[in-house]
Amino acid sequence: MLQEVVATRYVTPLREGGSLPGIVEADDLGTYVMKFTGAGQGRKTLVAEVICGELGRRLGLRVPELVTIELDPVIGLAEPDQEVQELLKASGGLNLGMDYLPGSLGFDPLAYEVGAAEAGRVVWFDALINNVDRSWRNPNMLVWHGDLWLIDHGATMIWHHNWPGAEASAAKPYNASDHVLAPFAPDIAAAAAELAPLVTEELLTEVAADVPDAWLVDEPGFSSTDELRRAYVAPLLARAATVHERIALDAPAANRPSQAPGWLTERLPPRHRPSAGDGATAAARTGREGGR
Template sequence: MLTEVIATRYVTPLREGGSLPGIVEADDLGTYVMKFTGAGQGRKTLVAEVVCGLLGRRLGLRVPELVGIQLDPVIGRAEPDQEVQELLKASGGLNLGMDFLPGSLGFDPLAYEVDPAEAGRVVWFDALINNVDRSWRNPNMLVWHGDLWLIDHGATMIWHHNWPAAAASAAKGYDASDHALAPFEPDVAAAAAELAPQVTEKLLTEVTAEVPDAWLADEHGFDGPDAVRRAYVETLLPRAATIHERIVVGAPTADRPSQAPGWLTGKGAGE
């Protein structure tokens, strides 16, 4: 299971998107970006962060270290923002933390060059997990110490919001035309040859085992957390073998709205 730490101080909210993550300090003297179980997106966002974040790390991609963070809601008593106070009160217990990268900068394609091999690995990985939120509108990548880091995987594996249709959903292709790294001529074929063989049943079983039981409990149609974990394995494993054949990189759209769901971006259907 994830290494667990205890939040000792809530530092500040990060007002981006709809989940209102915050920076916290913990008893291991680490500083983390914390995502809350009480946020409107629900626990499946945290499950996606764990499964995809750990999978990315195991494949050699740069993803910040993940930990479980135990939160006592009393930590928010001094927080003047009522919205933040309510979020902290609703998130007592185990939450998710990502290592804070101090001094990192948001990815800018005009300032940072990505070679086709690295671009290919990221695009292939995002196709595998069906990441709809790494576009030029919202890259969800940071540059830290000269390297590219991948963050925010909550809007992935959309099929886990409707398990009965998961197999059909996961069999679909991936349109990377608006991907933030599409302009760098990603070498998807080379990435598939390198990474797809690594996505084994054993690897996926190890990664999904890290998801806390509490975030998988009471899933409709399953008899327990292990059955849910197995569903993730059975969905991702066949996709890894063939998704490179269904990745489309065309001309980017200039005005099409983001494919990220409204519950993630914090915007309603009419916005």
């Protein structure tokens, strides 16, 4: 079960995120990026954050520690922004917190080199959870103390938005053409060999148990929260065994603009950037080999 803390101070909103997360301080003296149950995306976003974030951590990927945060909306009364005020009022009770990484920088592929092995693990993991939000447009990765950290897993497991079609949806291929790590020749075959055997029913049951009951109750079609948790386990377990055979690495949809500042890109030494053909070759080979 995730550690539960109590929010003691609302610090500031993070307007880069579509759900308007905010930085808060808590009674354990920690600082967290808080995601709200009252945000427009709803509680399923938080469920996905917990299951996929905790699964990634257990597979050895760097994901900031997650906690649940009890929020009394009164702590935001001094916040002048009406939109933030309304969000806080709608989010009383249990919310999600992600450990704040002070001094971290958003990932940019021109400023940070990623090895084929690490790129392969991240792409394979994103294929497993069907993450549609780790593209060059929005990498959802941070660099902290020289390491790559994965954040924001709310746009994953899209099948849980339509449970009757979950089995068919989970069986679909994963298009990694626009994945931010596609240019680094990800070694997907090696990642699958390393990580797929770790994705057991026991492990998935464990991470599903981390989701608070309050975010699972009253789901149409399910008689209990335990039944719903089992529904989260099944698609991921089935997908883990074969998803590496269905990862496409084709040409990207558009040119990838760098988000690095000019003063940085001017000082970066030139390096080889694998072509789309390299990626397609890697995909074909894969298909054959099928803290704070």
